Amino acid sequence: MATVSMTVNGKAVQATVEDRTLLVDLLRETLGLTGTHVGCDTSQCGACVIHMNGRAVKACTKLAAQAEGADITTIEGLATDGALHPMQEAFREHHGLQCGFCTPGMIMSAVEMIDRLGSDIDEATIREQLEGNICRCTGYHNIVKAIQSAAGQMGSNA
Amino acid sequence: MYQTTYHKAASVAEAVSLLSGAEDGKLLAGGHTLLPTMKQRLASPSDIIDITGIAELNGIDASGDTVTVGAATPHADVETSAAVKGAIPALAALAGTIGDPHVRNVGTLGGSIANADPAADYPGAVLGLGATVHTNQRTIAADDFFTGLFETALNDDEIITSVAFPVPAQAAYAKFPNPASRYSMTGVFVAKMKDGSVRVAVTGAGDDGVFRSSALEAALSSNWSADAVDGVDISADGLLSDIHASAAYRANLIKQMAKRAVAAA
Structure with a gap:
C-alpha cells in the first residue's frame, strides 16, 4: 500500500491506496471528487485532465503514488467563493457543452492552455491544442468560442 | 491492472539497485506507454521504479555544438526550450508534434527511445541527427542503438541518462x-x-x-x-x-x- 500526501484544491489530504491505484481513482473514489471523468481509460480522450504542479495531465495515466507531494487542482477547485472561473462562465455563456461529459477535461485543458500560451491565442491554435480532448457530441465549435472568449477575460483580469 | 509495487528512486544508482532486486521490474518515466499497457494487463511488472524525480536525468543543456537533453525531460520542456529552439529548431518542433499537450507534459525522451515504438517520433531525431545516447554504463551511437521493433541495444539493468544531439547546419x-x-x-x-x-x-x-x-x-x-x-x-x-x-x-x-x-x- 502507498500513503500519498498531497494538496488537492488547496487542501492538504492524505490517502492510503494500493500501489496500482490510478490517480483518477484516488480522486474520484477515495476523495469523492467525481468531477474528473474517466472517458476512454486509454489516455486518449482527456476527460480526466487535472492540473498537477501546474501542468495539465491525464489523471488516468498516473499512479496515485506518483502524486506524493504534488499540488493538484481538479475541476472542483476552479470556482472561488461560489463564483465560477471565467473559463467555466464562458462555457456556460457560449453553450460550450452538449452532454457535458468531456467538459471538466476541456475546461482544465483550456485553463492551462491560456496560462501557457497567453490570452492572445488564436482560433487555430486553440483547435490544435485541443488535440488531447475528445468531445463525442462533436460540439467543438462552441467549445473553441468559449475558450477564446475566456482567454480575453483571463487576460484582462491578470 | 495487476498488483505491483511502486518505488521512487532518488538516484540512478538507487534505480539500478531496485531494478536488479526486483523479480520483474520496470522503469517508470512518463508512463504513457507502460501504464496503459499495464491497464490492459498486457504487462504485469512486479515492481515499478519511478525515475522522474532523479535530478540528474532532468534538464536541457545547450553548449557549443551539442544540445544535451536529460532522459526524464518531458517533451513539453524540449518543445518550449529557448536553447533547443535556438540550436536545433527541428528538435523542438518535433517534440511539439508528439501526442497532445497532456502527453507532452509527461512523456519523456528516454522513455520514448527506450520503448522504440516504430511509430514514435523521437527515434527519427536521434537517428537523423546521429545523436549519442548516454547511459549509466556507456555511450551508444544512434546507429547502434535501435535494433528492431521495440528493441534497443540497452541491457536489462541499463538506464538512459541523457541524449546528446549534435547541432546541424x-x-x-x-x-x-x-x-x-x-x-x-x-x-x-x-x-x-x-x-x-x-x-x-x-x-x-x-x-x-x-x-x-x-x-x-x-x-x-x-x-x-x-x-x-x-x-x-x-x-x-x-x-x-x-x-x-x-x-x-x-x-x-x-x-x-x-x-x-x-x-x-
Whole structure:
C-alpha cells in the first residue's frame, strides 16, 4: 500500500491506496471528487485532465503514488467563493457543452492552455491544442468560442 | 491492472539497485506507454521504479555544438526550450508534434527511445541527427542503438541518462499522422550536418523500426533540395503494411515527407 500526501484544491489530504491505484481513482473514489471523468481509460480522450504542479495531465495515466507531494487542482477547485472561473462562465455563456461529459477535461485543458500560451491565442491554435480532448457530441465549435472568449477575460483580469 | 509495487528512486544508482532486486521490474518515466499497457494487463511488472524525480536525468543543456537533453525531460520542456529552439529548431518542433499537450507534459525522451515504438517520433531525431545516447554504463551511437521493433541495444539493468544531439547546419522533420490516432504513419527527419554530410531517418514506416535511407541520403548529399527527392526510388520492401497503409503507400509517404522536410529545413 502507498500513503500519498498531497494538496488537492488547496487542501492538504492524505490517502492510503494500493500501489496500482490510478490517480483518477484516488480522486474520484477515495476523495469523492467525481468531477474528473474517466472517458476512454486509454489516455486518449482527456476527460480526466487535472492540473498537477501546474501542468495539465491525464489523471488516468498516473499512479496515485506518483502524486506524493504534488499540488493538484481538479475541476472542483476552479470556482472561488461560489463564483465560477471565467473559463467555466464562458462555457456556460457560449453553450460550450452538449452532454457535458468531456467538459471538466476541456475546461482544465483550456485553463492551462491560456496560462501557457497567453490570452492572445488564436482560433487555430486553440483547435490544435485541443488535440488531447475528445468531445463525442462533436460540439467543438462552441467549445473553441468559449475558450477564446475566456482567454480575453483571463487576460484582462491578470 | 495487476498488483505491483511502486518505488521512487532518488538516484540512478538507487534505480539500478531496485531494478536488479526486483523479480520483474520496470522503469517508470512518463508512463504513457507502460501504464496503459499495464491497464490492459498486457504487462504485469512486479515492481515499478519511478525515475522522474532523479535530478540528474532532468534538464536541457545547450553548449557549443551539442544540445544535451536529460532522459526524464518531458517533451513539453524540449518543445518550449529557448536553447533547443535556438540550436536545433527541428528538435523542438518535433517534440511539439508528439501526442497532445497532456502527453507532452509527461512523456519523456528516454522513455520514448527506450520503448522504440516504430511509430514514435523521437527515434527519427536521434537517428537523423546521429545523436549519442548516454547511459549509466556507456555511450551508444544512434546507429547502434535501435535494433528492431521495440528493441534497443540497452541491457536489462541499463538506464538512459541523457541524449546528446549534435547541432546541424539545417534540419527538419515532417510526418504524416494517422488521421484518427495521430501516430506517425511515416515521419522523415532530414539533417545536413556542419561537415556537409546528410542524414535521413525514417520512422513509422519500417517493419524493423526506425532506419536510415541511404538512397535519400545519397540524393540529398549531391543536391540538397526537395526536387532531388523526385528521382529517388524508394522500395516497399521492408516497410510496414497494416490496416492504416500498405507498404507501397508508405514508400510514397517517405518521399513526400522527405520533400516536405527538406523544404522546411
